[in-house]
Structures are given as structure tokens and as C-alpha cells.
Amino acid sequence: MILLSGVGKTFRGRDGSNVEALTDITLRVAAGEFVAIVGASGCGKSTLLRLVAGLVPVTLGRVEVGGTLVTEPRADTAMVFQAPTLLPWADVLRNVTFPLRLMGKATRSTEDEARVLLNKAGLSGFETRLPRELSGGMQQRVAICRALLQQPQVLLMDEPFGALDALTREEMSLELLRIWAETGAAVVFVTHSISEAVLLADRVVVMSPRPGRIADIVPVELPRPRGFAQESEPAFHAAAQRIRARIYARGDAHVA
């Protein structure tokens, strides 16, 4: 579904010097696959996501989605940000339908579909509330519903639970899996949390910084549906250990 081959990205810094954010990224994500990306801050995880989204052009290599070259944002790609990024003036329902209305793709059934999604996310009864009346977790649920309503083939999530407290975060991650299972979208999920990555993903891409490149791709051999009980299984630990080792394995291997 997503194909990155030999992708590099160089930004021009404020002082005119070039900063290499990503180099030699090659990655294939199958339709319906859940791929997590972990790595230290500044390793270009978010940039990678924006390249796939078509928000930022590549410097080198090519990005394809569904077999066509990505040169601009696509209608079948949806993005969830770290902040809920809701429109403060629109109620929950209008926030969820906003992308489709913006793209002129809203139909008569759009609103009903939005209600169904909100119901699945435990937000029924909140359709007419304003974002500021909701908790952080509920706002992020609205943002996820907004992305899913576009029925994306590719769902890009940039630390979507990063701003939430630990308990809400765990609750939301399982909810996300439950809703995602029905959509069949390919997910690229950027996170700082190793356990979150292992719990959610089919494969975990470990990135190393300066310049950002893929250090390892770790398959997670855990059956679905996933649950927190699996966190005590050997396969979970094996994957988490391997990721941790890769992240801290720069120069001084004895750290961590």
C-alpha cells in the first residue's frame, strides 16, 4: 500500500546550511498492516509521516501510495496529530465531518456515518458539544473519528496519544485497535513508547537519529486481537528488548 524507496529528506536550515533529516529510507507497508515507528526525538519520524502524507516533498527517492507517486496530499490518506487539532468553533459532529466538507465530498449519509463512528468511540451524546467541553482523551477520540470518516486507505498517526495521561493512553490504544480492525486501513503510527509500539503493531520500525535512518525492523509475533495480558508473554519481551537494544546501541552499547 505504501512504498518508500531510497527516500532522503534534506531541510535548509535558518543559517543556510543543509540539515539531513532522513536518509536512505526503504520501507513497504502492506494494505491493512499496522506499522509503528519508534526512535529518539529528532530522528525524523514525523518528517517521514509528512512525506507519506504528501505534505512535504522528498529530496531523494520516491514515495508511493497505492501504486502512484505521492506529490501532494491524497484524499485516501488521513492524518492524526499529537494535539487533537479540532476546530474550536465547531461542535463534535461538524469537526468529524470537516475534512469531507472541506473536500466537497460530504454526502447525505456522511452525518449518519459520523454518528456511527462517534458511537463506536464512546462519544454518542456528545455530538453537539464544543471541543473545549471535552477532556483531552475525548478530543483525541474525536480527531481519530475525523480521520476514520474519510475511510482512508492509509492512516498516519503522529504520536496521537502523546499528550494523554498514562491510563487514558492505554485505554485508547486498545480502542484504536478495535476500531482499526474493522477498517482495514494501513496504519503508520509514530510513538515514543516501546510498549505501545509492540502492543499495537505488526512490525516496529526502529529509527536512529542524525540523519534519521531505519536501524531495524522488528516483527511482533503476537496474535490478534491484542490485549494487555500479552505484555507478559515472551514474544512481547523479546520484541521490546530488541527494540530497546537498537535504540540505545549508538556507540556506547552498555547504556540501558
Next chain:
Amino acid sequence: MSRSNLTGPLAVVLVFALWEGCVRGFGIREFLLPAPSVIASEAWSIWPTLLRHTLSTLTTVLLGFAAAVLISLPLAMVIAASPLISAAIYPLLVITQSIPKVALAPILIVALGANELPRVIVTFLVAFFPLVVASVAGLLAAPPELIELGRACRAGRVQQMLRIRLPYAVPFVFGGLKVAAALSVVGAVVAEFVGADAGLGYLIQTSMAFFRTPLAFAAVVVLAMMGMALFVLVGLAERVLFPWSTSSNTAIPAA
């Protein structure tokens, strides 16, 4: 009514009482500083005249304010849309702000004639700048992620401006509108000082020429009330039209 709601009006009453007491106690002469009671009775005795002048000033204020709104918002959108245009227009705006409007008023009156137009223009010139600055700040305040969301939804620049930046700017715009409303009254009076045959500014000048200080004070009080009423009306309009907006929380740029 809660205690904090009463504190403001009580303080005003207290100041007026103190004023009244001082004027009576020290025997200050009326043409220097009239007591509030004298001002009130003077205003009451000639209220039809006062009303005529008030309506004249109000006309200038509202026309100038409307001009400020109609010109500032599109101007702010153009400035916010393009760094190039912004770089070209901003220095011009600052120049117009650096010119004292009192100095400009007589020139405009000679150029445009002794009618409503130069007064409206002066009012506009005094009021529009903070509105432009606040609106531009608001239009540029939309978080980058919201702009990215728009781009991800393939919104063009016009759509981005109208459907994301403009609604996001509403609280800021209203902050600017409140300042502009108060300044419109200032602008109208400045214009009337220079060239008018009616209006509260004109009334203040003519009454002071005859040492009718209480009448001048009455006009000042009406002007203050007019400014406050406009300020409150703008706030009310915001709460009715945009209940989600809380402009009281956003910074109002210095006028």
C-alpha cells in the same frame, strides 16, 4: 448580584460623591469644576440640544467604525495571506499611524469640504489600525497543525483562509473591535473639534468659549457613556454570534 458585580458601580458612585463633596466643601467655582449635581441639572435642562449633538456624533462614530470594520478585515486577510504584501503594506500602515490625526483633520476638511466625509475619515483613521493589527495576529494564530490538517484535506489558500484562519481569528478580531469602538468616539470628537457645526465635540468647544463648563462636562459624560455602550455592544454581539469565542482571554494589542 455577586459582590464583585457591585464593586465597580460602587466605586463610580464613590468617586462622584467625593467630587461633589470637594466642590461644595472647598467652594470651587462652577466654571473651574462644576459639581456632578450641577452637571446633571444642566444636562437635564437642555436635553433636546444635547440629544441632537449626541446623535450627530453617534452618526460619525458609527460610520467611521463601520468603515474601519469594512476596510480592516479584508486588509488583514490580504496581509496575512502574503508575506510580500505584508512587507509592502505594513510600513504604510505604520506611517498613517504616526501622523497625528488632529494635524490631518484640517487638511482633510479643506480638501473634502466641511461635511460628514472628512469627519468619518478621521474617525476611521483613528480606529482602524488596532483592528488590523489584532485581525492579522488572529489570522496568523491558527496552530500549524490545523493548517496542516487543511493541507492534508487538500484545501487551497482561499479555503484555508476562509474556513480555518478566519474563524480562528474571531476572538482576536473582537478584541480589536472593542478597541476600535472606543477609539471611534475619540476620532469623531477630534474631527468635530476641527470642523463641525454639530456634535458633542463641537458642543464642548462652543460651551467652553462661553465658560459654560457644566455643559461641556455633560457632553464629556455622554461621550464616555457612548464609548462604554459601544464596547459592551461589541462584547454582546460576540457572545450572541460566536458563543464559542472567548475574546476576554486573548490579548488586546495596545492601541
